[in-house]
Amino acid sequence: MGRRKQNEDEILTPTEKFCLDAYLLNGDVDKAYTLSRRNRIKTDNQDTIHRMALRWLRSEYVKKYLNERSILLQDRVTEGNKPKAGRRDKDAIVSELNILADATKDPKQKTEILMKLADLQQMKKDATKEEEDNTVHYYLPLNCRNCELYIKRQQGMDSK
Numbered sequence: 001m002g003r004r005k006q007n008e009d010e011i012l013t014p015t016e017k018f019c020l021d022a023y024l025l026n027g028d029v030d031k032a033y034t035l036s037r038r039n040r041i042k043t044d045n046q047d048t049i050h051r052m053a054l055r056w057l058r059s060e061y062v063k064k065y066l067n068e069r070s071i072l073l074q075d076r077v078t079e080g081n082k083p084k085a086g087r088r089d090k091d092a093i094v095s096e097l098n099i100l101a102d103a104t105k106d107p108k109q110k111t112e113i114l115m116k117l118a119d120l121q122q123m124k125k126d127a128t129k130e131e132e133d134n135t136v137h138y139y140l141p142l143n144c145r146n147c148e149l150y151i152k153r154q155q156g157m158d159s160k
Contacts, residue, residue: 012065013038020062024069029053067105074103094120 012020019036023029033053034041041049056062097117104110144150 012061016062017065020065021069024066024073029057071103074099090120 013036015038016036019032022035023032030046030050030053033056034049036056041052043049057066094117097113097120101110101113101117104113
């Protein structure tokens with residue numbers, strides 16, 4: 001009986017899903033929790049309601065739902081910003097990596113994304129350095145009388 005009760009509790013109702021979607025958009029956890037309850041909450045103490053709302057958000061099934069929905073919302077937001085052509089420029093890749101780094105909760109995956117982002121930004125700096133170093137310098141030849149080597153040799157011969 002205990003397992004059956006636990007499985008029933010892990011299923012979100014449509015009202016709870018709606019309130020969690022609203023929470024993702026406006027960030028008011030207390031209001032989302034209050035509106036998601038079937039029965040009216042018996043306390044008017046805001047601290048108690050806030051603690052209950054945070055406990056609700058920490059439950060595994062709510063975390064999973066919020067993670068899925070936040071990724072879906074971010075995908076919808078970034079769909080309009082994606083380039084239509086097959087090739088991407090470095091700025092577009094950097095912006096997408098930043099979005100992925102912000103959305104990722106897994107520390108290992110976040111570290112990998114940030115390392116790739118750092119590598120890409122370093123490549124960008126290297127490309128600008130190469131452009132600066134492409135200048136060609138032309139040197140005009142000196143007359144023998146203006147050459148320091150010739151002058152020193154002449155002074156050495158004069159002293160002997």
